[in-house]
Amino acid sequence: MGKATFQNLLSRLGGEQPPRVWSLLVTVFGDMAQEPGAQISGATLSQICALIGIKPEAMRVALHRLRKDGWIDSHRNGRSSTYFLTAFGRAQSAAATPRIYAPKPLENTAWLLVWNPALPADGDRDRPGVWLASNLQISAKPPKSASCLATEIAPGTRLPGWIGAKLCSAELAVLCQQFCNDMQDVQDALPSAKMLSPVEVAALRVMVVHTWRRIVLRAPALPDHVMPDHWAGPACRTEVASLLRKYPRPSLADLDAAA
């Protein structure tokens, strides 16, 4: 496949908004170098960024910012540098990894929780989910507090539209549906993994994971059966898992050898 065609496919996976470079680098470290001790060479980072269309200066600024924020650190060997996640950066990355990479839904149960409106400071309210009112939440996590009524929203329960709109905004639904369509088209057009270089596979994975991450982390951590019909998340999750399986992560050694 020609370089221009491959880059066109990559940019299609990136959606309409160009990614923020520091955020995209977070995805690179999360996908390629999340294990303790894993390091990415500056040369490999430059090659991945070049394929994605990130200018070298923008990459340097973003690496600086990530180091200043405590996400990454670096070693210098003569004229070359290697970069790696700090313990803090690794923890942040690990916290998001299950939701981004899960090939199946992580949540299977949804609870409707009613909190005592006379006790607004109840500590157990700090939980993932969607608030329908100040004392009413849909969450995948059952409550610890005895002052909360929890009823399960059983699979098959019909959720009204006004709740669906709170669980997934129209804007997020459009982003997700568009990404789902793009993923299907791009997977049809892509050559097999054997026909791609390690850095092309790395860039492909990063673009897919990055766009999906920006969608899935904006959706609530709730099982599919409570999400509205306009949410294409389940189909996207399948497409992402399928692509990542077909294009396995190249080793850092292979990437560095090619760089």
Next chain:
Amino acid sequence: MGKATFQNLLSRLGGEQPPRVWSLLVTVFGDMAQEPGAQISGATLSQICALIGIKPEAMRVALHRLRKDGWIDSHRNGRSSTYFLTAFGRAQSAAATPRIYAPKPLENTAWLLVWNPALPADGDRDRPGVWLASNLQISAKPPKSASCLATEIAPGTRLPGWIGAKLCSAELAVLCQQFCNDMQDVQDALPSAKMLSPVEVAALRVMVVHTWRRIVLRAPALPDHVMPDHWAGPACRTEVASLLRKYPRPSLADLDAAA
């Protein structure tokens, strides 16, 4: 059993507050003469009221009021009168009868209903149940409206105390527990139905049904499993059903013959 002892037992069943006479007569008609065409003679009414401790003048005033309100009507035959429910009175009586006489719970399913707060005038909100907030209800009746989220409150769900207090006030809980204790004591002390006259059985049934009616109709129409532990309704229901079975309704002909 001596007349004084029997009347003591009856008055114990009446609870601490003396019943309103017109309301007690509603119970008499509901228990003794709810079928179309059933009539109670003035003499029988007087005997039942006398046993319960209602003065003749108070009975006459109450009958006058019930006739004026359209609950009952009367026929005069020479010096004696007979009284009977109007169609309106019979309909009112029939509407309350299932809850008062049910030997088992009428409701088995409880729903937690969340209404769209932006649509406060939704027509389907006019339904039995308990409101926890302006858009949040516990009801035994599933919603018709598509704008309402309904989740079942499964048996075994632990309801927090602040909700229990909304389902059954402390005052109602005390009344119910007291009646339950009184029912058990009185049933132990009472002679068998064969040892009582028809009018004694009638007065006994009326006192039990009347006190229970004033309790059960103040409780929400919800299944037992959502009611708080302090609500003795299920035990009372069993006691009432047991007493009414042991002391069957005397026929109006037997009552009139004895009057």
